[in-house]
Amino acid sequence: MYIVQYSPTIDTFLPVKSLNWRQDYLSQGVDLSGIEVIENDLLLISRARLEVENQAKRLLEQGMEIQNPTQVGTALQVFYNLGSLRETISSVVGGYRTTIKDNINSALDIKGLTQPTNPRGAPGRAVLPTPGNTAAFRAALWTHLEKLMDQICAACRQVQHLQKVLLKKRDPVTHVCFIDEIIKDGQPDILYTFWTDVTSTLSEEFHRATEASSFLKQAFEGEYPKLLRLYNELWRRLQQYSASLQGALTSGAGIEASLDISATESDTQDLFTHGKQDYxxxxxxxxxxxxxxxxxxxxxxxxxxxxxxxxxxxxxRNPPSNDELDSIIKTISRQAAYLPDVCLTERHHSDTIPPLDVMLELNVASVDPNLALAVSKNAAKTVQLFCVKSEQLLCTQGECSQVIGPLTEGQRRNVAVINSLYRLQQAVNKIVSGSGVCVPPAAEALSSCLEAVQVLMSSAVQPLLQSVSDSIEAIIITLHQEDFSGPLSNPDKPDVPCSLYMKELQGFISRVMADYFRHFQCVDFIYESTESIAQRAIELFIRHSSLLRPLGEGGKMRLAADCAQMELAVAPLCRRVSDLGKPYRMLRSFRPLLFQSSELISSSLAVGELFPCSTLLHFFFTRAPPELKSPHQWLDDHPSERDRLSLIRGALEAYVQAVRARQGKEFAPIYPIMLQLLQRGSSV
Incomplete structure (x- = not known):
């Protein structure tokens, strides 16, 4: 019995199960020690196995380094045949874990971060960071961390590649999938274990390093967005590689058919979550x-x-000055724009907020949505704090609503508070609307806080607006103190001057806008508020004009002149009188109604659509005999049209009873027209 001597290679020993079988066969159950031929044979087998293992290891390392699935698959087949697949994989992955831990320690080593390139003095002496070289220290730190991310990415890619080959490689004889050999007996897959170790090592080593060095801790906390950006970039690169790896192996490009790397159900699964869907x-x-x-x-x-x-x-008690408000707005803009203070350059104090193009130039494109949302919530809390502080400055006493004399001290303070709220609102709006500066969830967080600003501005100006509205109503009501019952004084000269109350109204509105509202910077906000006053003023004018009794021909002419002057009166309260909508159209349509017949008015398309039936019915009372009395209830106490028509119905019924009581033979000509219009309005 003898053994043929030869040099083993991967190609000749791919089916290396014979090595294990031959060695086991020769030594099974028998003590063959001392037999020279057998010992030589066993020695040859051991050397051949060692040589094959070494070649397989080199092939595996080379294949993983150049991402060659054919070489990796060949090496894995050898280790599977040798019965050492699991141990080999564990050793390889463990080596990567050890390397990454060493890389982390090297990247966070204070000596490496602070040692000059050509140090002067004793060798090995570390130069601790001082305020004078903090910038250089942090520059070195971020350079080391970028290198660390590259190293982690490279190691993860190699383990990802190994995991994917294991998922697809099957033994050509037994058809056992190699990944099943690795994870049998409940063992987790290698990439999950590797990634868990990497993330825990990062957490532990970062914590250890920052606890040992306040400079590292300050850098990570103060420039956290930079650190997060590195992590995001690492994850993006790993995901891109995972997608490209799955595509390459699924297509089978460059893979030898003899390796039996076939498509599996896991081709579309994320390698990181294989078998761990909740991870x-x-x-x-x-x-x-x-x-x-x-x-x-x-x-x-x-x-x-x-x-x-x-x-x-x-x-x-003092509102913020312009410079102080600029400082607050700049701070909010910086944080909401996801900029750490160290990345910002100084700006001139007159800049209200950083222009959007400047923000984009400061390299803030890679925004993490979660951090942007958290920072925006902080900005929203800041706006809320500013609102709370501003509300405490507002004057709420009687002087804040006076419209008789010049601005009081309390009113001036309210104007300053509203102006500061408006400027803050504009700054936040600019951040929200700035393309590329604020991600949608963060924009929503900032937009929600603007509602509180708007509410506070409205409540702050409301006492003054209410006082102006009440004063306008009081002036309009005085039209009942004037006489509109007379005939035309001179039919040849129809031009009639407007009434005294209208002149007073025009003077009051002009003075109020000049003395009180011109100090507000929020022009659109003020117009939105005063336009509602103008609309109510027109409605009051038409309502009270329709209540005038008696109304002579001269009174009609003067009232028509008042309609024209009413447009001029409310003009300061809005940008354009035509923007007032329905009240403006009512005012324009009311003037010709003064001279139309009752039958024509009741059949007009404007009834119900433009003019409420109750308004025209009140106007018809001016054409009725004194026996048909107007309702006495104040209309503002009955805003519902149905309630107003009910009051008018009661007045008409009282008139009918009065006629019957005096045994009258007919009703006034206006009565059937009013009754028909009342029925028309009640049926709607």
Missing amino acids: NPEKALKDSLQPYEAAYLSKSLSRLFDPINLVLPMGG
């Missing part, structure tokens, strides 16, 4: 950053609150 690998990666994110957000909120608390201290 989120991206979250596991970013969880290692939680302490630094929490610290960054806390400092962000503090940076946002500080200028407000400084400008508006507890018990203060």
Whole structure:
């Protein structure tokens, strides 16, 4: 019995199960020690096995390095035949884990970060960071971290490639999938184990390093967005590689058919979550950053609150100046735009907010949606704090609503508060609407806080608006003190001057707009508020004009002149009188109604659509005999059209009873027209 001597290679020993079988056969159940021929044979087999293992290891390393599935599959087949597949995979992956841990320690090593390239002095002496070289220290830190991310990415890619080949490779004889050999007995798959170890190592080593060095801790907390950007970029690269790897192996490009790498159900699965559908690998990666994110957000909120608390201290009574407000707006803009303060250049104090093009030039395109949302919530809290502080400054006493004399001190303070709220609102709106600066969830968080600003502005100006509206109503009501019952004084000269109350109304509105509202910077907001006053003023004018009794021909002419002057009176309250909508159309249509017959008015298309039936019915009372009395109830106490028609119905019924009581033979000509119009309005 003898053994043929030869040099084993991967090609000649691909079916290397014979090595294991031959060695087991020769030594099974028998002590063959001392037999020279057998010992030589066993020695030859051991050497051949070792040589095959070494060649397979080199082939596996080379295949993983150049991402060649054929070489990796060949090497894995050898280890499977040798019965050492699981141990080999564990050793290879363990080596990557050890390398990554060493890379992390090297990247965070204070000596490596602070040692100059050509140090002066004793060798090995570390130069600790000082305020003078902090910038250089942080530049070196981020360079090391970028290199670390490249190293982690490279290792993960190789393990991903190994995992994918294991998922697809089957033994050509037994058809056993290699991944099943690895994860049998409940063992997790290699990529899940590897990624879990990598993320936990990152968390542990970062924590250890930051606890040992305050400079590292300050860098991670102060420039957390940079750190998060590196993590996001790492994850993006891994996902891109995973997608390209699945596509390459699924297509089978460059893979030898003899390797039996076939398509499986896992081709479309994420390699990180294979068999772990409830596992989120991206979250596991970013969880290692939680302490630094929490610290960054806390400092962000503090940076946002500080200028407000400084400008508006507890018990203060002065609104912020323009420069102080600029400082607050800049701080909010910086944080909401996802910019750490260290990345910003100084701007001139007159800049209200950073222009959007400047923001885009400052390399903030890679925004993490979750962090942007958290920072935007901080900005929203800041706006809410500013609203609370501003509300405490508002004057709520009687002087804030006076419209008789010049602006009081309280009114001036209210104007300043509203102007500051408006400028803050405009700044936040610019951030929200800026393309590429604010992601949608963050924009929603900022938009929600603007509602509180709008509500506070409205409540702050409401006392003044209400006082103006009440004064206008009081002036319009005085038209009942004037005489509209007379005939035309001079039929040859129909031009009639407007009434005294109208002149007073025009003077009051002009004075109010000049003395009180011109100080507000929020022109659109003020017009939106005063337009409603103008609309109500027109409605009151038409309503009370329809109640005038008696109304002579001269009164009609003067009332028609008042209609024209009413447009001029309310003009200061709006940009264009035509923008007032339905009240403006009512005013334009009411003037010709003064001279139309009752029959023509009742059949007009404007009835119900433009003019409420109750308004025209009140106007018809002016054409009725004194026996048909107008309703006495105040119309503002009955805003419902149905209630107003009910009051008019009661007046008509009282008239019918009065006629019957005096045994009258006929009703006034206007009565059937009014009754028909009443029925028309009640049927709607």
